Amino acid sequence: MQIDTFSRRLDAFIANPFISRIAADSRWTISIHKKPIDTHLLINKDRFVGASFKRGYNPLTTLPILTSWLADHQNMTPACFSYYLNGGVNRQIILDIEPNCPKEIADTLLNTTPWEYAETSLSGKGLHLGLTLPQNHTLYFDELSVLKGPGNHYEYLMHNHYVVFTMNQISRDPNTPLPLAGSLLAHIGPLYKQWKINQFEKKEFALSDTKPNIPEEAYIRTLLNSMRFRRTLAYYDDDRGRYEFACGCAFLHKIKRHLPSTKLAPFTYDETMLTWLVYESLVHYLAPRAKHAEYRNGLPWLLYLSQQVVAKAGIRPTKQWKRE
Numbered sequence: 520m521q522i523d524t525f526s527r528r529l530d531a532f533i534a535n536p537f538i539s540r541i542a543a544d545s546r547w548t549i550s551i552h553k554k555p556i557d558t559h560l561l562i563n564k565d566r567f568v569g570a571s572f573k574r575g576y577n578p579l580t581t582l583p584i585l586t587s588w589l590a591d592h593q594n595m596t597p598a599c600f601s602y603y604l605n606g607g608v609n610r611q612i613i614l615d616i617e618p619n620c621p622k623e624i625a626d627t628l629l630n631t632t633p634w635e636y637a638e639t640s641l642s643g644k645g646l647h648l649g650l651t652l653p654q655n656h657t658l659y660f661d662e663l664s665v666l667k668g669p670g671n672h673y674e675y676l677m678h679n680h681y682v683v684f685t686m687n688q689i690s691r692d693p694n695t696p697l698p699l700a701g702s703l704l705a706h707i708g709p710l711y712k713q714w715k716i717n718q719f720e721k722k723e724f725a726l727s728d729t730k731p732n733i734p735e736e737a738y739i740r741t742l743l744n745s746m747r748f749r750r751t752l753a754y755y756d757d758d759r760g761r762y763e764f765a766c767g768c769a770f771l772h773k774i775k776r777h778l779p780s781t782k783l784a785p786f787t788y789d790e791t792m793l794t795w796l797v798y799e800s801l802v803h804y805l806a807p808r809a810k811h812a813e814y815r816n817g818l819p820w821l822l823y824l825s826q827q828v829v830a831k832a833g834i835r836p837t838k839q840w841k842r843e
Contacts, residue, residue, distance in 0.1 A: 520641065528686040529586065532600075535688070537636035537649040541602065541611055542582040549597040550683055553641070562588045579603060597686045598640065606678040607660030612651040613676040618644035620672035626674060632706055633698040639687045646689075647682065650675075655702050658711055666710050675707060724790045726826050728818055733796065734786040742777055743770060743800045763805060763821070767828035770800040790829050798825035 532538055548555045548570055555570040557578040563586075570578035582600070589595060607614045614632060616625050618640065629637070636649030652658065658666075660678040667674045676682050688720065691697070733739070748766055755761040774796055777783055788796075801821050805811075815823040 529589075530690075532684065532686040533582065533586065535636050535649075537611065538582075539683075541605070541609060544602075544605060545577060545581050546579050546603040546605060547582045547585050548579050548601050550599050550601040550681075551597070551648045553683055555579075555601045555603075555681055558585060590642070599683050601681050601683050604664075604676055604678055604680050604828075606652070609750060610654070610656065612650050612652060612678075613660070613682045614646075614648040614673060615640075615682070616646040616673045617671070617675055618642050620645070624672055628706075630695050631698055631702065632691070633700050633703055634691075635636055637689045637691070638685050639689060641683065641685055642665060643687070647684070650703055651700070652703060652707075656704060658707065662673060663700070663714065666707065666714060676773070689825055724826075724830065726791055726794060726818065726822070730795050730824065731791050733788070733792045735783055736796075737776070738782060739774065739796060740799070743773060744803065746773060747769075748804070759808065759810070763801065763824060764828065767797050767801055767825055768803075768831075770797045771828055794822070794829045797828055798822045801825060 534544065548558045549561070550556065551567060555578075557568045557570045558580040559578060560566040560568045562580070572578065585600070589597075597754060604612065613657070614634065616628060622822065624712040629646065629648070632648060632650060634648035634650050638646075638647050640647060658677070664672050664678050665676055670677075746769075748769060750762075750765070752759065752762050755765065771793060774788075774793060778788060798821055805821075811820050813820045818826065
């Protein structure tokens with residue numbers, strides 16, 4: 520009876536349009552106590568090991584491969600699946616409504632967002648709503664993976680973030696009009712705008728246009744100059760400001776990845792040093808344009824931009840680089 524119930528829930532889950540559009544992505548696994556499992560070790564060796572993306576390894580697989588394996592192991596009926604969101608590519612995101620969310624807020628979100636998939640959480644008290652952003656959205660997925668609502672009663676899970684699917688689906692109230700797809704931006708837009716304001720006010724530090732001495736600068740420069748940005752200007756709708764900011768975030772991410780190395784660990788790299796490393800990487804990498812000759816807050820434009828990148832060091836950029 521338990522297997523039969525799971526099978527029916529799984530069939531309904533796979534048939535849902537929101538799920539079927541992402542089923543072929545190699546970003547699926549099962550979760551044990553909300554812990555994503557390495558699917559390759561599970562399928563090939565029957566081992567339950569936590570999923571890890573170390574050194575470019577992808578521990579996830581597609582939903583059809585996973586469900587095929589489950590069909591051959593009917594004694595294994597997982598409580599839920601996990602999907603590693605890819606909203607920056609497919610625009611599909613999740614609205615996660617917390618169990619402590621006031622009922623009036625939860626009902627408003629449930630009735631006014633154009634969700635295509637809805638389920639209750641593991642506790643049975645929260646909700647997961649599957650949403651697709653319109654193509655003309657202006658959210659920058661290089662900057663955030665989660666967008667929190669006021670009071671932390673709900674959050675939008677956007678990109679490079681696991682979502683747990685329980686498959687405990689709920690249906691839309693037939694008496695409630697279906698919201699327009701574009702209405703989603705009316706919900707997210709104000710939250711995103713406030714988030715941007717908070718980020719720019721987040722952390723300030725003084726910076727002069729005099730370059731400091733940077734330990735092992737030549738070595739760091741060699742590492743950075745061997746990288747190429749995967750995304751093109753067209754990905755950012757030909758917005759050079761967004762593109763250059765994303766490049767700066769990725770350079771900073773690369774620098775920070777190497778700071779614990781044996782060669783760099785003995786030194787301390789402060790915000791000014793990191794800013795200058797990002798700045799000179801951008802000067803080397805980007806095609807010159809008139810904007811770069813401008814000044815902001817007494818700094819050359821790209822130096823000011825680099826300062827803003829470092830000031831938002833808590834932002835975790837996505838992996839968009841390849842080694843030449």
